[in-house]
Amino acid sequence: KLKIANRREQTLIPKIVELCATEIERRGTNELGIYRVSGCKNDVIKLKNTIDSSMVHAELLLKKADVNDVTSLLKLFLRELPEALFGDEHYNDYMKMDEISDPTERDKKYKSLFKKLPPCNALTALFIMNHLIKMSKHSSATKMPLDNMAVIFGPTLLKPAINAGQATSDYDKMAEESDEIFKQKSVLLYYL
Structure with a gap:
């Protein structure tokens, strides 16, 4: 879990998240399709392996890496967390937010769910959301x-539980996943 990694690093926000965001903000503000364009798989794996062995070397390597490799590394890190950053426990609650018609009640529910996150998850989520807001201010150049x-980040930060949904056909499954992605996007957009 994120809490264990943070305890090991003695930080509230994982160092890799901070390093990646810094590099992306430094060099990605004019990159067309930032976060949409994938990095080179082999280069991303090399970055990941370097981080696993030496954060000092990783920091140097990140400064030289293609910015799309850095964005891919950040998304990979978040996807590989053993639990979604917004917590698996409340996933179904998030997916039902659009069923609450009263905006005041919906706001209360969103705030309540966020307050239930462990501190390290909440701080990391806030850090990432602030980063995305900063990057979106350059959307005239990045188109993002x-x-x-x-x-892009809704499914990454809210990823569904393993057994979510019981679609009966491929078409039903695609429609269900599409609906879920839309809901994940809506949840993140609310917080942004």
């Missing part, structure tokens, strides 16, 4: 406004 950032 907040809405596009939410499409």
